[in-house]
Amino acid sequence: MTKGVQTALRKGVVDMLPLSFAVLPWGILFGSIAVQRGFSWFEAQMFSALIFGGAVQIVTVELIADNVSLLTILFTAFVISSRHFLYGLSLRERLSPQPLKWRLGLGFLLTDELFAVSGHRRAYQGRLRLFYALAAGGSFYLAWNLWTFIGIVAGASLPDLTDLGLDFAIAATFIALVIPSIKTLATLVACLAGATAAVVFQLWQFELGLVCAALIGMSAGYVVSKMRGAA
Amino acid sequence: MTFVTIVLLACVTFTTRYLFLEGRLPVRLSSNFKQFLSFSGPAVLSAIFVPILLVHDNQLDLSLQNPYLWGGAMAVAAGYRTGSVYWTVGLGTLVFVLVGYVF
Numbered sequence: 001m002t003k004g005v006q007t008a009l010r011k012g013v014v015d016m017l018p019l020s021f022a023v024l025p026w027g028i029l030f031g032s033i034a035v036q037r038g039f040s041w042f043e044a045q046m047f048s049a050l051i052f053g054g055a056v057q058i059v060t061v062e063l064i065a066d067n068v069s070l071l072t073i074l075f076t077a078f079v080i081s082s083r084h085f086l087y088g089l090s091l092r093e094r095l096s097p098q099p100l101k102w103r104l105g106l107g108f109l110l111t112d113e114l115f116a117v118s119g120h121r122r123a124y125q126g127r128l129r130l131f132y133a134l135a136a137g138g139s140f141y142l143a144w145n146l147w148t149f150i151g152i153v154a155g156a157s158l159p160d161l162t163d164l165g166l167d168f169a170i171a172a173t174f175i176a177l178v179i180p181s182i183k184t185l186a187t188l189v190a191c192l193a194g195a196t197a198a199v200v201f202q203l204w205q206f207e208l209g210l211v212c213a214a215l216i217g218m219s220a221g222y223v224v225s226k227m228r229g230a231a
Numbered sequence: 232m233t234f235v236t237i238v239l240l241a242c243v244t245f246t247t248r249y250l251f252l253e254g255r256l257p258v259r260l261s262s263n264f265k266q267f268l269s270f271s272g273p274a275v276l277s278a279i280f281v282p283i284l285l286v287h288d289n290q291l292d293l294s295l296q297n298p299y300l301w302g303g304a305m306a307v308a309a310g311y312r313t314g315s316v317y318w319t320v321g322l323g324t325l326v327f328v329l330v331g332y333v334f
Contacts, residue, residue, distance in 0.1 A: 018320055043233050050241035060240055070236060077240050081247040083275070088251030089260070090271040096254035107249035112279060119272045167283050168299060168327045169320065172306045174280035176319035178273050179310030187273050194274035195281035202282040203291060210278055217274030222267045 008128040012117075012135025019113045020143035022169035023054065025161035027144050030057050031151020032158070037065035041152045048148040052111070052141060056080045076207075083211045087115040094124040102130055109137030116177055186228065190221025296334040302327025 027048070034044035039061065047057045056077050063073045087110055095103055106114075106124075114137040123129055151158075182188050194217020201209025250256065260268070284303040285291060293300070306323025313319065 015316070039233065043237065046234065046237050047240075050237060051244050052241075053244050056240070056244060064233065064236055070239070073236065074239060074243055077243045078247070081244045084244070084247040085251060086268075086271050086275065088248060090268045092251045092258070092260065093265070095252045103252045104249070107252045108245060110248040110252075112275075115272070116276055165298070165327065165331060168302055168324065171280040171283040171299065171303060172320040172323040172327075173316070174276045175303065175306040175323065176310050176316040178276045178280070179307055179319070180314040181273055187270065190270040190274045191277040195277040198278035198282050199285055199291070202286045203289060205289065210275075213278040214271065214275045217278060218267055218270040221270035221274065222263075225266060 004128050005131050008132040009135040012132040012137075013139040015117050016113065016136040016140050018169050018173045019116070020140050022166050022173070023113075023140075023144060024147045025164060025166050026054050026058070027147020028151035028155055028158060029160070029162055030054075030061065031148040031153075032155020033058065033151075034061050035152055035155060037061060039065070044152050045145070045148060048145045051077075052108070052144065053081060054144075079207050082208065083112075083214065084110060086211065086214060090115075091118065091124065098124070098130065106130070106133055106137060109134070109141055111137070111140065113137075113140050116174060119177055119181060184225070184228075186221045186225035189224045190217045193217045193220035298327050298331035298334065301330040 030048070031044055034047060035041065039047075044061075047061060051057055051060075059080060060073055060077055063076060088107070091110075095106060098106075114133065117136050118124070118133065120129075124133060178191060182191060194213050197216040198209060198213035201213055206212070251258065280303075284297075284299040285293065287297075287299075302323045305326035306319050309315075309322040310319040
């Protein structure tokens with residue numbers, strides 16, 4: 001392994017670290033819910049190892065335990081996961097020309113968190129940036145599975161950590177990634193419109209809220225950029 | 232049976248992540264659509280972090296006792312001034328913890 005690759009791997013892990021720790025309460029919450037709802041430790045761990053999604057796991061584990069029909073379960077998972085189509089589309093230009101093993105690996109690891117650290121204008125370009133993304137996504141995967149495991153074995157004896165405020169770390173990290181990227185009025189409008197719509201949808205408890213809010217923000221940004229381009 | 236369901240769920244989430252990374256998928260992105268997609272990062276991340284700051288227990292919380300609001304404001308200011316992830320997360324979290332401790 002060359003020194004460059006090592007540096008890229010280390011940077012990927014370190015950049016993801018705040019997000020890896022921020023999801024600890026939810027990993028533990030998921031593991032303990034799964035065990036409480038009668039899943040074996042193996043099944044509970046397989047949720048995190050194979051499905052690898054926060055909200056989708058917590059929702060579907062309840063649906064399965066309540067004997068909801070398979071079709072409903074899969075459709076619910078599809079709705080919650082649909083925001084990933086947006087990430088795939090945004091990264092298509094950079095990732096689709098890459099070899100299959102990179103596409104499969106990084107595709108599997110493409111969470112909100114990996115997309116969040118993929119904002120660099122040269123992200124995924126060149127081998128080192130691929131290794132960077134692999135380390136960021138891979139370390140997040142290991143963390144999520146470790147937190148799940150802790151929830152499975154110790155969830156019942158741990159207090160609820162989700163109201164400890166660790167979600168602030170997610171917000172702060174995303175702020176750190178978004179604010180410096182706001183260089184034009186169009187981007188600012190995209191952020192404000194997306195955020196406003198997301199707050200409204202969240203209050204309505206609308207399942208597709210995040211995707212719709214993102215699309216509203218992107219449309220607003222696009223319209224402003226076109227208007228300013230024409231002016 | 233549960234394991235089969237888990238595998239099917241894994242197929243659903245993987246498909247939503249992988250589909251558009253596949254070059255053989257016959258989708259051509261026009262330059263207008265690429266411009267639209269260029270706003271996805273800021274729009275998605277804002278749509279995730281702002282509700283974390285403002286919505287708690289399904290209620291809009293704009294009170295001055297909301298530590299997320301103070302921490303978030305500090306993080307935005309630090310991000311704007313320094314552009315550094317470490318300063319932004321560090322100062323934002325510091326204010327968040329202090330305000331949470333006071334109220």
